[in-house]
Amino acid sequence: xxxxxxxEALAGLPxxxxxxxxxxxxxxxxxxxxxxxxxxxxxxxxxxxxxxRCCKK
Numbered sequence: 530x531x532x533x534x535x536x537e538a539l540a541g542l543p544x545x546x547x548x549x550x551x552x553x554x555x556x557x558x559x560x561x562x563x564x565x566x567x568x569x570x571x572x573x574x575x576x577x578x579x580x581x582r583c584c585k586k
Contacts, residue, residue: 558564558572567575 552573555571555573557570558567558575561570564570567577569575
């Protein structure tokens, strides 16, 4: 069995860098049953998967 530990090759690289824009609280959903089905009570986070790409190449 191969050992897939690449500690030497990745030793000089940073772990990660993240960019998180400022988010404004706009309230929660009025219908909590619908929010439960959506998986979030925050309307701005409800982004259902449509099965398509978001942009054309």
